[in-house]
Amino acid sequence: MSIVDSVENQISTARSSVDAIPSPPRWALKGSSVVLFIAIWWALVKIGFLGFDLLRTPLETAGALSGFISGESMGQGGESLYVHGYHTLIRVLLGLSLAITTAIPLGLACGWSDWWRSYVYPAFELLRPIPPVAWVPIALIAFASEFLGIVWVVFIGAFFPIFVNTMEGVAQIEPEYVRAVRSLGGSKLDLYRHVVIPHTIPSMITGTTVGVGIAWIAVVAAEMLSGGPGLGYITFQAYRLMDTGVVIVGIVVLGTLGAVSSSIVMRTGDHLTPWTDEVTE
Amino acid sequence: MQGLTKIYDPDGEHVTAIEDIDLTIEAGEFVSLVGPSGCGKSTLLECIAGFIEPSHGQMYIDGGRIDGPGADRGVVFQENRLLPWKTIRENIDLGPKMRDGVEDGRAEELLSKMGIEGTGSQYPTELSGGMQQRAEIARLLANDPEIMLMDEPFSALDALTKEIMQELLLDIWEEDNRTVVFITHDVEEAIFLADRVLIMTAGPGEIKETIDVDLERPRDLDVTTTPHFNELRKEALGHIVEEAREAMEGGQ
Numbered sequence: 127m128s129i130v131d132s133v134e135n136q137i138s139t140a141r142s143s144v145d146a147i148p149s150p151p152r153w154a155l156k157g158s159s160v161v162l163f164i165a166i167w168w169a170l171v172k173i174g175f176l177g178f179d180l181l182r183t184p185l186e187t188a189g190a191l192s193g194f195i196s197g198e199s200m201g202q203g204g205e206s207l208y209v210h211g212y213h214t215l216i217r218v219l220l221g222l223s224l225a226i227t228t229a230i231p232l233g234l235a236c237g238w239s240d241w242w243r244s245y246v247y248p249a250f251e252l253l254r255p256i257p258p259v260a261w262v263p264i265a266l267i268a269f270a271s272e273f274l275g276i277v278w279v280v281f282i283g284a285f286f287p288i289f290v291n292t293m294e295g296v297a298q299i300e301p302e303y304v305r306a307v308r309s310l311g312g313s314k315l316d317l318y319r320h321v322v323i324p325h326t327i328p329s330m331i332t333g334t335t336v337g338v339g340i341a342w343i344a345v346v347a348a349e350m351l352s353g354g355p356g357l358g359y360i361t362f363q364a365y366r367l368m369d370t371g372v373v374i375v376g377i378v379v380l381g382t383l384g385a386v387s388s389s390i391v392m393r394t395g396d397h398l399t400p401w402t403d404e405v406t407e
Numbered sequence: 408m409q410g411l412t413k414i415y416d417p418d419g420e421h422v423t424a425i426e427d428i429d430l431t432i433e434a435g436e437f438v439s440l441v442g443p444s445g446c447g448k449s450t451l452l453e454c455i456a457g458f459i460e461p462s463h464g465q466m467y468i469d470g471g472r473i474d475g476p477g478a479d480r481g482v483v484f485q486e487n488r489l490l491p492w493k494t495i496r497e498n499i500d501l502g503p504k505m506r507d508g509v510e511d512g513r514a515e516e517l518l519s520k521m522g523i524e525g526t527g528s529q530y531p532t533e534l535s536g537g538m539q540q541r542a543e544i545a546r547l548l549a550n551d552p553e554i555m556l557m558d559e560p561f562s563a564l565d566a567l568t569k570e571i572m573q574e575l576l577l578d579i580w581e582e583d584n585r586t587v588v589f590i591t592h593d594v595e596e597a598i599f600l601a602d603r604v605l606i607m608t609a610g611p612g613e614i615k616e617t618i619d620v621d622l623e624r625p626r627d628l629d630v631t632t633t634p635h636f637n638e639l640r641k642e643a644l645g646h647i648v649e650e651a652r653e654a655m656e657g658g659q
Contacts, residue, residue: 307501320490
């Protein structure tokens with residue numbers, strides 16, 4: 127037995143004796159991290175660290191949240207949480223759907239065809255560096271409606287990550303797959319169907335995940351600037367009125383919606399790419 | 408397949424990968440191409456497959472000119488090229504599906520022929536390298552090509568799997584009378600499999616020597632221990648060593 131082997135043996139014995147000490151279950155560890163976070167939040171409000179005494183404690187927030195969930199209006203004579211949530215959600219869903227249905231075909235075309243890459247892609251490259259939120263003023267003017275203006279900002283925010291990722295995904299196709307399908311007698315259409323699109327699905331999903339995140343950032347910023355019902359609007363409006371309960375509830379609800387939407391994208395992604403199962407497990 | 412193959416291939420930088428090759432391969436013949444790496448054997452194969460166009464010269468199959476890839480010439484690559492997003496069954500059915508239609512049960516039949524029955528609903532990455540290579544050959548057979556082009560198909564496999572695959576390939580070939588062009592850098596493999604071993608030279612790639620392999624068929628691996636096999640092997644190695652030496656001297 128070599129020295130390396132004997133050292134490896136000793137390490138593994140040591141490791142197994144460490145493993146033998148019972149460690150607390152995973153959920154307990156995860157739970158304690160959440161509890162710690164809530165405790166710090168509570169303590170900061172109680173101590174009045176900087177301006178924290180103006181905020182609400184976790185318990186007060188939970189109370190306000192349950193009130194709004196049961197349909198109380200947010201702010202004096204305002205709309206309910208559901209009305210605000212509905213407006214925001216519709217804008218995000220519409221902007222995202224437009225982004226997905228345009229960015230994926232365009233990304234495939236620009237990634238696959240030299241013609242598209244030379245003549246169409248440069249125009250997109252020109253628009254890409256503009257931060258989505260910077261579109262808000264011009265969008266509100268140009269579309270002459272808050273609704274369409276905000277949808278545009280969401281769309282433009284989600285479009286580029288999906289577009290760029292799809293394009294990159296196509297660029298990474300190994301030529302051998304193309305050759306394999308061609309020598310099996312596949313046509314150009316077959317190449318799209320059996321190589322280009324399936325190969326690029328994981329990249330499309332990555333792009334969509336990023337796009338969804340940006341869509342939420344974009345919608346909140348746009349609503350803060352434009353007014354009208356919406357979660358971003360009410361959060362900012364409540365700040366002006368120093369109604370910190372509504373502000374914190376707004377943040378919590380937006381965070382939850384963001385988390386739910388990205389988990390939907392991930393689940394859909396797993397469903398669409400069964401061949402990558404063992405990698406994600 | 409009859410006809411003349413004659414290719415010059417100076418690419419953009421005028422590196423001549425293969426030069427002025429005349430070659431006739433008979434229908435049903437098993438031909439091995441051996442040579443040092445960079446001698447243009449893959450280039451030659453890619454030309455026959457239609458992936459690249461020769462700069463000069465023509466290639467004909469049964470009198471018809473080669474113009475791009477086609478289902479009549481199946482290719483097995485060195486690295487496995489099963490589509491990872493399709494199950495083994497979908498991969499095997501892909502060729503027929505893209506042309507006229509899938510015959511029910513054909514995939515299963517081929518899988519059991521290749522000794523990997525029951526793997527149809529798995530994805531390629533769930534199979535070992537040897538099993539993937541079997542599935543890839545099954546995919547090629549499903550398309551029923553007249554010509555099988557194989558570019559070092561077994562070089563990534565371990566020695567034992569490789570021997571099994573070689574015998575399997577011979578079985579398949581003897582059954583269906585297909586033409587095979589088989590590229591390898593392994594002289595023994597070349598002799599064991601082929602009717603004719605073509606030894607290529609490097610830069611520019613030319614066919615230097617042809618060795619007719621008159622070993623009896625059907626063959627199994629025992630033939631590799633016979634004196635006649637050894638003679639052939641020595642002859643082939645002699646040419647290759649000579650060629651390598653010339654190449655080194657030429658380089659100085």
